[in-house]
Each structure stands twice: as C-alpha cells, then as structure tokens.
Amino acid sequence: MIDAIVIENLSKTYQVPEREGGFKAAVRGFFRRRYKDVHAVQRVNFRIESGEIVGFLGPNGAGKTTTLKMLSGLLHPTGGRARVLDFTPWDRKREFLQAITLVMGQRNRLSWDIPAADSFLLNQAIYRLPDAAYKATLKELDELLELGPIMRKPVRNLSLGERMKCELAAGLLHRPRVLFLDEPTIGLDITAQARIRTFLQEYNRRTGATILLTSHYMADVTALCERIIMIHEGKLKYDGGINELTHRIAPFKLICVTLQDGADCDLSPYGTLAPGENGCKTLLQVPAGEVAAVTARILADLPVHDLTIEDPPIEHVIERAFNE
Amino acid sequence: MLKLFTAFLKINIQMTLAYRAETLTHILLNLMWLGWELLSLSIIFGNTATLGGWGPGQLIALLGVFRLVNTLMAALIWPNTEKFNSSIRDGSWDYALLQPVNSLFLVSFSRMVIWRVWDLVLAAILTIVGLSMSGGGTTLLNLLGFLALAVSGMLIIYSLWIVLIALTFWFTKFDNNVTILQALLDAGRYPATVYPLWLRLIVTFVVPIAVATTVPLQALRGDLNGLQVLLYLVIGAASFFFASRIWKAGIRKYSGASS
Amino acid sequence: MLRIYQRLWQVNWAEQWQYRANLLMYLLYWLVSPIVYLAVWTTVANSQGSVKGFTANDFATYYMILLIVDQLNSEITIHLLAYKIQDGTLSGELLKPIHPILTNTLVNNLAFKALTLMAMLPVWEILFLLFRPDFSSVTPQSVLLAVPAIVLGFGINFLFGAAITCVAFWTTRVYALSEFYYALLILFAGQFVPLDLMPPAIQTIAQYLPFQLLRYFPIQLILGKLPPEVIALDFALGVFWLAVAVVIFRFVWRRGVKRFSAVGA
Numbered sequence A: 001m002i003d004a005i006v007i008e009n010l011s012k013t014y015q016v017p018e019r020e021g022g023f024k025a026a027v028r029g030f031f032r033r034r035y036k037d038v039h040a041v042q043r044v045n046f047r048i049e050s051g052e053i054v055g056f057l058g059p060n061g062a063g064k065t066t067t068l069k070m071l072s073g074l075l076h077p078t079g080g081r082a083r084v085l086d087f088t089p090w091d092r093k094r095e096f097l098q099a100i101t102l103v104m105g106q107r108n109r110l111s112w113d114i115p116a117a118d119s120f121l122l123n124q125a126i127y128r129l130p131d132a133a134y135k136a137t138l139k140e141l142d143e144l145l146e147l148g149p150i151m152r153k154p155v156r157n158l159s160l161g162e163r164m165k166c167e168l169a170a171g172l173l174h175r176p177r178v179l180f181l182d183e184p185t186i187g188l189d190i191t192a193q194a195r196i197r198t199f200l201q202e203y204n205r206r207t208g209a210t211i212l213l214t215s216h217y218m219a220d221v222t223a224l225c226e227r228i229i230m231i232h233e234g235k236l237k238y239d240g241g242i243n244e245l246t247h248r249i250a251p252f253k254l255i256c257v258t259l260q261d262g263a264d265c266d267l268s269p270y271g272t273l274a275p276g277e278n279g280c281k282t283l284l285q286v287p288a289g290e291v292a293a294v295t296a297r298i299l300a301d302l303p304v305h306d307l308t309i310e311d312p313p314i315e316h317v318i319e320r321a322f323n324e
Numbered sequence B: 001m002l003k004l005f006t007a008f009l010k011i012n013i014q015m016t017l018a019y020r021a022e023t024l025t026h027i028l029l030n031l032m033w034l035g036w037e038l039l040s041l042s043i044i045f046g047n048t049a050t051l052g053g054w055g056p057g058q059l060i061a062l063l064g065v066f067r068l069v070n071t072l073m074a075a076l077i078w079p080n081t082e083k084f085n086s087s088i089r090d091g092s093w094d095y096a097l098l099q100p101v102n103s104l105f106l107v108s109f110s111r112m113v114i115w116r117v118w119d120l121v122l123a124a125i126l127t128i129v130g131l132s133m134s135g136g137g138t139t140l141l142n143l144l145g146f147l148a149l150a151v152s153g154m155l156i157i158y159s160l161w162i163v164l165i166a167l168t169f170w171f172t173k174f175d176n177n178v179t180i181l182q183a184l185l186d187a188g189r190y191p192a193t194v195y196p197l198w199l200r201l202i203v204t205f206v207v208p209i210a211v212a213t214t215v216p217l218q219a220l221r222g223d224l225n226g227l228q229v230l231l232y233l234v235i236g237a238a239s240f241f242f243a244s245r246i247w248k249a250g251i252r253k254y255s256g257a258s259s
Numbered sequence C: 001m002l003r004i005y006q007r008l009w010q011v012n013w014a015e016q017w018q019y020r021a022n023l024l025m026y027l028l029y030w031l032v033s034p035i036v037y038l039a040v041w042t043t044v045a046n047s048q049g050s051v052k053g054f055t056a057n058d059f060a061t062y063y064m065i066l067l068i069v070d071q072l073n074s075e076i077t078i079h080l081l082a083y084k085i086q087d088g089t090l091s092g093e094l095l096k097p098i099h100p101i102l103t104n105t106l107v108n109n110l111a112f113k114a115l116t117l118m119a120m121l122p123v124w125e126i127l128f129l130l131f132r133p134d135f136s137s138v139t140p141q142s143v144l145l146a147v148p149a150i151v152l153g154f155g156i157n158f159l160f161g162a163a164i165t166c167v168a169f170w171t172t173r174v175y176a177l178s179e180f181y182y183a184l185l186i187l188f189a190g191q192f193v194p195l196d197l198m199p200p201a202i203q204t205i206a207q208y209l210p211f212q213l214l215r216y217f218p219i220q221l222i223l224g225k226l227p228p229e230v231i232a233l234d235f236a237l238g239v240f241w242l243a244v245a246v247v248i249f250r251f252v253w254r255r256g257v258k259r260f261s262a263v264g265a
Helices: A022-033 A064-071 A093-097 A117-124 A133-147 A150-152 A161-171 A190-207 A218-224 A243-248 A290-302 A314-323 B002-019 B020-047 B056-090 B092-098 B105-111 B114-134 B140-169 B179-189 B196-206 B214-221 B226-254 C002-018 C019-049 C057-075 C079-089 C090-093 C101-131 C142-170 C174-189 C200-208 C215-223 C228-263
Strands: A001-018 A035-049 A053-057 A079-084 A101-105 A178-182 A210-214 A227-232 A237-241 A252-259 A273-274 A282-285 A302-311
Touching: A001 A064, A001 A210, A035 A210, A035 A273, A053 A064, A053 A190, A053 A218, A064 A079, A064 A210, A079 A150, A079 B056, A093 A101, A101 A161, A101 B092, A117 A150, A117 A161, A117 B002, A133 A161, A133 A190, A150 A161, A190 A210, A190 A218, A210 A218, A218 A314, A227 A243, A227 A314, A227 B179, A237 A243, A237 A290, A237 A314, A243 A314, A243 B020, A252 A290, A282 A290, A290 A302, B002 B020, B002 B105, B002 B114, B002 B140, B020 B056, B020 B114, B020 C019, B020 C174, B056 B092, B056 B105, B056 B114, B056 B140, B056 B179, B056 B214, B092 B105, B092 B226, B092 C101, B105 B140, B140 B179, B140 B214, B179 B196, B179 C019, B196 C019, C002 C019, C002 C101, C019 C057, C019 C101, C057 C101, C057 C142, C057 C215, C079 C101, C079 C142, C079 C174, C079 C228, C090 C228, C142 C174, C142 C215, C142 C228, C174 C200, C215 C228
Parallel strands: A035 A237, A053 A210, A053 A227, A101 A178, A178 A210
Antiparallel strands: A001 A035, A001 A079, A227 A237, A252 A282, A252 A302, A273 A282
16 A cells, blocks of 8 residues: 655744734834744654545644645645655646645635536646546536536525535546545535535545545544544644544543433442533443443442443544643 | 637636626727727827827727737736736635646636627727728838737736736735736827827836837837847747746745745 | 714725725826826927917816816715625615715715825826926916815716716616716816817817816816806806706615615615
8 A cells, every 4th residue: 555645744834024013013023024933834744545534633723724735735845845646745746736636615716606517617628637537527426416406506606515515526526536625514514514524435435535634523524534633733743543542532431321200319429420411311421441330330220211321522532632 | 728728718708698788888888988089089180180290090000909908908917817816815826726737827818808809809900990091101021010019019018917916926915916007008099109208218118018009000110120129029028938937936935935 | 963074084084094005006097098198289289389279388287287176076986885785785874874975975085085186296296397387377266266166066076976876776787887977077078188179069068068067167267268257157057067966866866775775685
C-alpha cells in the first residue's frame, strides 16, 4: 500500500501587522509597523495511506484549513515537506490538480445564476474530460447523490443541502484520487448530513479515493473515519483510531438505568453519577473494566425497568483531549 | 484552450438568455448613445471643416475604434474584474487556482457580456464607413499598420489591466483597482493630438488609451513612419510579457511563496 | 425638525467620509468628459477665431463653471435607494416617523455633494491654471442670482431622480430608465456642448424642457450672458417644473409604498 499523503515537519507562519487600539498607536503603527508571527501550523507530521478516510479535527483556528490549503497547493509552507500522490502540492502541476479536489462547505464554486448542470459542462472543459468518461461519472454521481432535477435548476433556487450535493458533484467530476473536504456538511440538517455521509462512504468504496475531512459534527467523523488526526494551536495532538482515543481519554462507559415506577433508590454506591441524558432516569459513569460486574450487581439488587450501556459521547472525548 | 473558451462562451450565452428583456433594453440604450455620439460629431463638423487636421471620416473611424476598445472592455474586462474582486473578497478565488488551467486565461475570459457582440458589429461598421469616407490616400501598407497597431494597442491596455488587478495580491483592499482605467477611457473618443500637452501625456503614458485609438489611426493617415510603428509593436509585446510576469509573481505572493 | 436634519447630516457625512477613496475615483470619472470637450472646442475655436461667436475663452469659462454647477445639481438617489427597495430593506426606513426620501436620502445627497466639491476644488484650481479662463464677466450679482437658480435646479433634479428611483417598486429595470433620463439631460442641458451650438430645433425644445435649468441656465447666469427677460422666463419655468416634479414624485412614491406594503417585502 502506497502513502497518498505524507507530510514532514510541515509549518506555516504568517506575519501579521500588530495593531493596538487608539489613535496614537495607529500613528505609531503607520511609521513603524510591528509584525507578529502567527504560527498557524507547527512541525506537523503524518502520513495517510491510499484509500483511507481520515477525520481532521481541531477547534476553530487550530490550523486545519491552513493545512488543507497547503496540501491542495494553495499555500506555500514556511517549512517542512509535503507529498500528495508523490507531487509537491504547491508546484501546482496540471497532473496534480487533475488528481485532487478541495471542497469547502462555506464557499461556492458554482455559478449562482445558472443550473449546476451547466457549470458541470464548464468543468468538463476545464479538466479536459472526454465525453464518454464525463457522462459515465456524471451518471454515477447522479445515481449516488440523486441529483436528478436539482442540477437543472438555477443554483440560487436550491436549498443548502441541494447546493452542497451539487458542489460535491462539481468537485468530483474529474474523479480525483484525493479529496480534501473542509466542513462539507456545515449548516445542513440531519437528513442531508446523513446523505452526504453515505455518499462519501460509497464513493470511497467504489473508487478507493483517499479522503481527508474536517467537520464540527462528530457524527460525520464516527460514521466515516476509523482514524482521526487532531491538531490544536498548530501542533499535532493525536493521530490514531477513534476507539483508542476514547480508551485513553475516557476509559469508562455510561450505564443508563431506568427503575420501575415508584422505586427511588440511591445509585451512587455503584459508580459516579453523571448528568442524565436521553430520558434516562439515572446515568452512571463506570470504569471500562468494571462494567460487567457493576451491571450484574445493579440487576441483582434493584427493580430495574431498563438498562443500557453506552460509550461516552465522542464530543466529550474530543473536548477532554484538547483540554489535556 | 479553444475548447475551454467555447465552454465559457456557452455558459455566458445561457446567462444572457436568462435576462432577455435586460438585453433588449441595453441594446436600445446603446443605440441611443451612438445617436448622441454621431450628433456631437455632426455639431463639431457643422462648425468646422477639420478638427486638428482630422476630417469627419477619420473621426467616425476613430469613434469606431474607440467603441471597439470600449466594447471589449465592457464585454470582458469590467465583468471579469468584478468577478475577480468578489472572488478575492469571499475567498472563492482559491477554487480558481485549483483548476488545471492557466489562471490568467481564467481571470480574463470566464465572464463575457454576450449582447455586446452587437456593439462590436456596430463598431466595425462605423470604422469601415469612416475609413471609406476618408478613403482615397490610404495605402495597403497603412491599412496593415492600422490593424497591427490596433491589436498591439489593445494588448497594451490589457497588460495594464493585468498589472492593476495583480496589485490586489499585494494590497488586499484594492477594490478600486480599475477605476482609473475606467474613468479615463472616455478620453479615447477624440484624437489625442487635439488635447493640451498634459492630457496627451496622460492618455499616452499613464492610461495609454490613445495608444489603442489615436495611434492606429495615425498609422492609417500615414502620420507614422515604419520605425515608429515597429516601436509601438515592440512596446505592445513587451508590456504583455511584463504584465504576465507580474501576474505570476502576484499568484506566488497570494500563496505565500515569497515568505 | 431642524434637529433631525442636523443629526442626519452628522451620520451621513461620517458615512460618506468612509468612502472618500471611492469618491475621488468617481470624481475623476465625472471630470474627464467635460475636459475632453473643452479641449476639442478650444482647438476648433483657436483654429478659426470663434465658433458661432464663442471664443476659446468663452468655452473655457463655460466648461469651468459647468464643472461646479454639475456637482451642485447632481443627485445620486438611485444608488442609495433602488437596491433597498429591491431587497426589501427599505421597510426599516418606512417604520421611522419621517419621510425617508425627503430626510435621509436628501441629506445623504447633500453630504456626497459637499465631499465631492471639497475634493474637486484643488482639481479645479489646477485646471484653472492650465486653461487660464478670463472670468471678468462674472459679477457678485450674477453669482448671487445663480444661487436660487441652482437650488431650483437641484430641487427639480432631485425630485425627478427620486421619482425614477421609485419605479424600482415595480420593475428591476429602473437603472435603464435612469440612464435614459441622463441621456435626455446630456442632450438638452448643454452638458457637453453649449446649447447655442446645437441645431436650432433642439435649442427651441431645450428652452422649455427642465434640463437646461440644471446646467445651461445657471452657467449663463453666472457668466452674465442672459438678458433680464430670459432670466425671468427661466425662473418662472423653474418654479413650474419644480411643481411638476413634486406632483410626479408624490404620486409615484405613494403608489409605490402602497404596492411595497401590499407585497409584504
């Protein structure tokens, strides 16, 4: 298996003019501007195998978008090396651009006034796709995303979810082998999010494309990625499986207990009480190794109506990982 | 490249077709302005036989060439500037850079105002009518010089435009990048030789609109010698060369390559 | 009421000041055509002594005064308001207990004018040095007399401009209408060619249309070139056209607002 993406010590430092408030400071700044270095990405290393789907996580301003822009060749790094499909991204070779795509959930590439189908035709020309290949890909994308009538309406008349489908299709017409997706589900409702997710999964299965995706919705990440890479303040925080992370950060499970009507017992002897959710009467936090024993004791001792065992929510895990 | 150009053309034709009534209004207004321009020429020549040595036919031809330049600006340059500026503002310029196409080609031709074709036809007719009115002394050599200089003059203006919008990469808040070009364009309507010296200098060197309008017609009138024609051609080629270098530097600046 | 205008002035002045860079560019745009025509006519006049009695100096004084009168009479209402009508944000202004056009829009126009004039004065000085017009025919009385003429002209232009902008309540093609109005203005106001040089038929029509009251009348008034009976006639015409403009504007505005609230934008 060949690595699709390799980065070594990748760094990006911006020089930002320092501005203080107030009139005097403004005058001073006019004559002698002071610059401040902002280290957006600092010596980050990782490699991603061909065909992997990797979640790229971090709070706002962590350096995710900067990294994605460097990997797609939009930005030159200030240090380090990157290879994507064995190209140096910022050389922006035609062959490289033909093989990747960057889809940003908050930016439009489609023309507002005309139907997406017409923008697709433009992309065919831009990426020099032969008619047959273009039609086959479009048919496949149409089938997977159910574009149908959507792509024949002017883009400005589409809902956010419909537009995102078209944006994705526009970004995939040239069958890129590496996909950089920056918040592809942002602002979409639950159903639309789920649709995009299934699509990405299916697309990855069919084409073996490598996907690096950022998202604020953990559901995206748990559904799609086995592996996550976390950065915080420009530095790599974690690189590995989701389960391992949960294991390391939150080595406990949640037992949700609903007692029979009328019964009112104190559960605190069995574990730590956690704020209840999902309509549970009581939520208990129990170390992972003791789940079986504790469950057995509760079932034996108390009039239990319902009992479920859950993993801690991934949002909490991630949040704790960043605060570590 | 040709295929891509056709694709842009198709998309823009579709956009035009979506706004049918607007197109018709534009054409009518345009005819009205042409009427006004011809009227002011007839007023001028109702009061004098020549304007700084230029006869009515030559001024009509100049008006034709001026309208040709003006139309190319209105059909391509202004709308593409608008698109470029807004894509820099909202960040979608990133997408343009990700496409495996020459970025200068992309920034110059992705928008076209199709109904202006009609205006191009009008401009061509005006030029031909003007030329045949002033006819007579024109030699084939002068005609060739005229055509070559018209092309090279437009290339110079195009180069200036490239430099102006490339400056946006260095000065991010530069929405007014082309206004000076837009403002001074009108000065191409009359022969630069009737202007006072300072205005002549501006329209020749600062915003070289006269290079695309007055100068080609001077070649046609036989006012220029071979060396001068050659010089203008060299300047045209050189300015395009430098402009595309500056554009490339701008792109490198945009992606932070210099730091 | 005066207090409202005072406050509006502060707000609008500050707002326009923010856009001063754009403003300079617009100014440049504005200046080019008159200067070009001045150059053209000066060349013609110099080559044959005079054009229909206009000497080179007559042209210079005409266009130099035109630059100022043009600024004083101009209006930009369509750029301030049409988009607000189209995207529905005008409703915010309709909620206020003052007439939006006769207060905010009017003051915004005036602030714009003040700022462009301020920026233009140095440019005008430079042009003065370059063309050296002889203003000896201008007297304090003629300038004083031009003040009401310019106010009248601005009133007419402002109200017509506002009425045209209000057409945006019905159609998006309001910019084309405005362009058409501007074309009429250029043709009949003496904008690029003093009316005296126009074909006689156009001159006769122009005399009775409102457009010459915006440019030709105040300019010639300042230059002291009009006999008293023409001055009286033009003032009377000005009052008449102002009344017409008021009636048209009120009619279009009322109908428009009614339609606006009916659509519920």
